[in-house]
Amino acid sequence: MAALSPIAAKAGPERVVSLNLCTDQLVLALLPPERIAALSFLAADPGLSAMADQVGSIPLVQGMAEEVLPLKPDLVLVGTYTTRPTVALLRARGVAVMEVGLVNDFDGIRAQIRSIAAALDVAARGEELIARMDATLAAAAPSADDTRRLRVLSLAPGAFTAGAGTLSDAVMRAAGLTNYAADKGLDGYGYLPVETVAADPPDLLIANSDEKGHPSLNGQMLTHPALSRAVPATARPTVPGKLWTCGGPFTADAVALLAAARNRLLSTRVSP
Known part of the structure; x- marks a missing residue:
């Protein structure tokens, strides 16, 4: 995929935590590091994460509530199967939690990027990611004949x-x-x-x-x-x-x- 422009700081959640490999990567693509309070430890694994080289000094967590609560996040992104006790405890403590499901096609990817970008108040950045993805798809597609x-x-x-x-x-x-x-x-x-x-x-x-x-x-x-x-x-x-x-x-x-x-x-x- 072609290089993206630098991420500009915007309004919206300022202390975002992600506890899922898939949301880790979307958060890294959408937000500047100063707005990311923590990511899951999987985010930095180059064998698993396509965005591992973007993690830098962002704190990494295992996904336990006792790690997340002291970070005082204003939004926590989790997957459908992210540790359920942690998710339940965060919600009980009044922490905003956004659950993100799995996608099975490119329409699903587009919709998910838009949903997360809206929650993070970076809609324009989300559209840029989608446009770059679509350009790569168009270049790779076989001709109609x-x-x-x-x-x-x-x-x-x-x-x-x-x-x-x-x-x-x-x-x-x-x-x-x-x-x-x-x-x-x-x-x-x-x-x-x-x-x-x-x-x-x-x-x-x-x-x-x-x-x-x-x-x-x-x-x-x-x-x-x-x-x-x-x-x-x-x-x-x-x-x-x-x-x-x-x-x-x-x-x-x-x-x-x-x-x-x-x-x-x-x-x-x-x-x-």
């Missing part, structure tokens, strides 16, 4: 994958690709046996282990010899999970990476 559809499969350890109705599915479709898991009938999240993939291999395979030096049997499945034979290394693009685990303006970068992989593969195939 290009109807070629390659199948792509994203596999996590244990053969976990994302089917129809998920953000991963929306990313794949935006790049002009067909989601292999959805094509196999999977709705939402689930598992695909290695045998199924090996017998009918996708055109592209994204194998995201994110194990950080801690190998597991589930992770080793991604290097199974049957998969290696079925999908060559040249058809295994790198699309970091941090770009599309949470929905945000950076998710368009996942589309751009997939579109580039699609175009590379198609360029090697002779048209009938």
Whole structure:
């Protein structure tokens, strides 16, 4: 995604706390550091957060109420599944809490950016993020007369994958690709046996282990010899999970990476 202009200080909540990886990243994209009282500890993990390099000296918390209350926040952003006892206690103490759900497509990302930007009183900044995201999506989209559809499969350890109705599915479709898991009938999240993939291999395979030096049997499945034979290394693009685990303006970068992989593969195939 193209570089954004510097964030200007505005009116609105002055001591914002985020307790969720997805809201962390949107808060970082929308607010200047002086208006952020704390983020979750996950925000600074470069393997998980697309905005980790923007955290700087912003305090990080584990998500416990005893960490948050002394910060005297005027708004706390949480996810639907953020520690419920903490959320309940903050509300009982009169702290303003905004719950933010998961998104499964780019319309959802746009709506979520606008909702959070409005709560933070930075609506113009939100529109700038959306415009940059949309420009990246437009640049990555196949031409209207290009109807070629390659199948792509994203596999996590244990053969976990994302089917129809998920953000991963929306990313794949935006790049002009067909989601292999959805094509196999999977709705939402689930598992695909290695045998199924090996017998009918996708055109592209994204194998995201994110194990950080801690190998597991589930992770080793991604290097199974049957998969290696079925999908060559040249058809295994790198699309970091941090770009599309949470929905945000950076998710368009996942589309751009997939579109580039699609175009590379198609360029090697002779048209009938």
